[in-house]
Amino acid sequence: MTLVNSAAPTRPRDVAAALTLWLPVLAVIVTWLLWVDGLPDVLPRQWGRDGAVSSTMPTWAMAVVALVVSLGAAILATYWLRERGAPNRRQAYLGLGLAAGLSSCLWLTTAGVTIAAGGAEPEWGAWVLFTFTACGYGALPFLIAHKWVVPAAVVEPVDATAETTSVDLTATWTQLVTSPVMAVIGGLIVLGGIIGVIAVFGEDGQTSSVGAGVMTMVIVGLILVMTLVFAQVRVSVDRRGLRVVSRLLGIRLKQVSLDQVESAFADTVSPLGSGGWGYRMTGGRTAVVMRGGPALVVNLRRGNQFAVTVDDPHTGAALLTALGAENPSAHLASGSTMGRQAQFLS
Structure with a gap:
């Protein structure tokens, strides 16, 4: 880990x-x-x-x-x-x-x-x-x-047996993650859109201004919906695997079943290194980036990685690893885990 x-x-x-x-x-x-x-x-x-x-x-x-x-x-x-x-x-x-x-x-x-x-x-x-x-x-x-300055990382071997014996396999780990950036951007979009519409309609009553105002409201609405999706998410780990769901709109952003999990560990994620906030895809690696800081990273059996920024990722990683070890269809390869843990941000 x-x-x-x-x-x-x-x-x-x-x-x-x-x-x-x-x-x-x-x-x-x-x-x-x-x-x-x-x-x-x-x-x-x-x-x-x-x-x-x-x-x-x-x-x-x-x-x-x-x-x-x-x-x-x-x-x-x-x-x-x-x-x-x-x-x-x-x-x-x-x-x-x-x-x-x-x-x-x-x-x-x-x-x-x-x-x-x-x-x-x-x-x-x-x-x-x-x-x-x-x-x-x-x-x-x-x-x-x-x-x-990035501090030196201390790498410890992953002992699936030890973690399994110390984790309640019937437990559910859940975290709510709020993105201040998305929340503020959403508020600014709403306020800016209202001001823009008022300004457009305030100029004159011509059809062109009405059309511009309607188009402005449509664009602002679409952007606002995309912003609200990532304003707050719920991250959970249980026997169904890892799930990331939009708290405000109830949209499932990501689900990783236990048979897809090769290993899980905690790391740090930067929005700049990941390409920004929200749902990011870079070279076979996907992430839900709500902020910079600790993140739960999952190595998938097909060779990809998924990360989500969340508080206390170590607990989630331990539970996901333990559940995966108990899943009959999951084949954890501890030898390959060490070689792939540091790939997400390298």
Whole structure:
């Protein structure tokens, strides 16, 4: 069994990195208070090829979008200060900084050029370069945060007999895993969709705007459903094997029967190394990634691997190994187990 300590102390550099993601929030709030009296009711949203404004958006809506996105990024950055977030903290800050920098910059540049022009028909000009530059804002907290150093793993032989005698084979192991990232993204999608629809319908009552509003609601609804699937999952191990089910929608995401299990062990999983959050597939390895940290990894008899991030994966792995050893159709090969335990993240 691979034992990896994924916890690490939060250092002053990590706190400083998180604080940089609160700066876009502060910038949006301060500029709104300073500029609100001088801004028109609508701000430019798009410019045509001739440089003229082609569409607009309510001023308050643009400010709220910038505030919500940057505030969500700042809250997530603060949440990632927990010790368990150390393995992928810098990568998370890089992505959060991109979202916060882009959203706040769009507000700052659009409102700023409008104030400077003294009307609702400003020219975008070279300010567009500033917006592209703001996408790299995440590099600041990324470089400030302490670099995670993977601790040495201690590998112990898997003794199926010993584990079987110490595990109640009639027991059921169940864990609920919540993904803060998916939960926040779901909330932001709902709020952003509502604001977008209001902005579209608020422009005029033409059929084109109505169609755009309906299309926006459909897209937001589909994305929201996919987000809710992975907002919280229930992971269970019993005589039926391993099951991963969406808690909110009741959709079964994965089931591994006992006759498919070759071995099971605990490891650490990073969303960046797995390709992101949600259901990931990379080179014959699948995973349900709810967050970075401890995970239950299963070697399947057909040669694939499956992992799911969950608390206390050692208990689940021990029970799954014991149940598999007692299953008549399961043929555990202890010699091959040692050679495949470290493959998932290598």
